[in-house]
Amino acid sequence: MLSRSGQARPWRVGLSLLLTVLFGVFPSPSVVASEGRMDxxxxxQRNYYSKDRLLRLGVVFGVGGIAANTSFDERFQRHYQDRIRNAHTDEFSEMALLFAEGKYLIPVTLSLASLSLIDEDSSLGEFGGNTIRSYLVGAVPVFAMQRVTGASRPGESDRGSKWQPLADDNGVSGHAFAGAVPFLVAARTVENPFAKYALYAASLAVPFARVNDKDHYVSQAALGWYMAFEATGAVLETERNKRIGVAPMVGGDYYGIAVFGSW
Known part of the structure; x- marks a missing residue:
């Protein structure tokens, strides 16, 4: 899809390049499978499309739909632009959007993920790998829901934020999704509560910037953030389950089940 300037949107180009590079790094499905990557x-994917997660997504999109299809989005946008936006929020927005730029996002994420090839226990390598997987999980649903909702950007059409399937593709903010993923992966991994909440707050920076710059309504930015939240949750659920195992125990005069974990 094209932006209002007629150029391909940077975050979409970035994710497309990420997929291309990723499968270029792992060209052989047999190699991927042998290392457990494909599994x-x-x-x-199974975690993301689980019943509970789809139910939560449905509820959140229902709330987002109410905001988008009533006067809420428009009124919020006017209030923010007239009474809150200033030079300081513009400066913050400019800085925050660097975290959604594909030209920075791709090389940094891939570089971090590649550390796992050198050291399987690398925390940075694990972070990079989980970030890539979160993009792979969430990219297609984000693309789909942008079209399904069919909403426009602020000032782009008379419909505004109202949903009209297939009419446009801005009902979910792709920048909000892309910019939130790394911070959410980190927030859901660290144990220090202060760092955790700081990272959760940082994950809102790009969604805030999209609203500040009048590139998205608040419901669109919020939906992008929430889809990032569920995508990272699906990936980290896979990682948690890998660390818990069950095995039978059979001896000469006993039998049972052993439960083991690693962390």
Whole structure:
């Protein structure tokens, strides 16, 4: 899809390049499968499309739909632009949007993920790998829901934020999704509560910037963030389940089940 300037949207180009590079790094499906990578990717997908997660997504999209199809989005946009936006929020927005730029996002994420090839226990490598997998899980649903909702950007059409399937493709903010993923992966991994909440707050920076710059309504930015939240949750659920196992125990005069975990 094209932006209002007629150029391909950077975050979409970035994710497309990420997919291309990723499968260029792992060209052989047999190699991927032998290392358990394909199993992890498939499990990520199953987790994302689980009943509970789809139910939560449905509820959140229902709330987002109310905001988009009533006067809420428009009124919020006017209030923010007239009474809150200023030079300081513009400066913050400019800085925050760097975290959704594909030209920075791709090389940094792939570089971090590649550390796992050197050291399987690398925390940075694990972070990079989980970030890539979160993009792989969430990219297609984000693309789909942008078209399904069919909403426009602020000032782009008379419909505004109202949903009209297939009429446009801005009902979910792709930048909000892309910019939130790394922070959410980190937030859901660290144990320090202060760092955790700081990272959750940082995950809102790009969604805030999209509203500040009048590139998205608040419901669109919020939906992009929430889809990132569920995508990262699906990936980290795979990782948690890998660390818990069950095995039978049979001896000369006993039998039972052993439960083991790793962390």
């Amino acid at each position: 992890d990717l498939l499990t990520d």
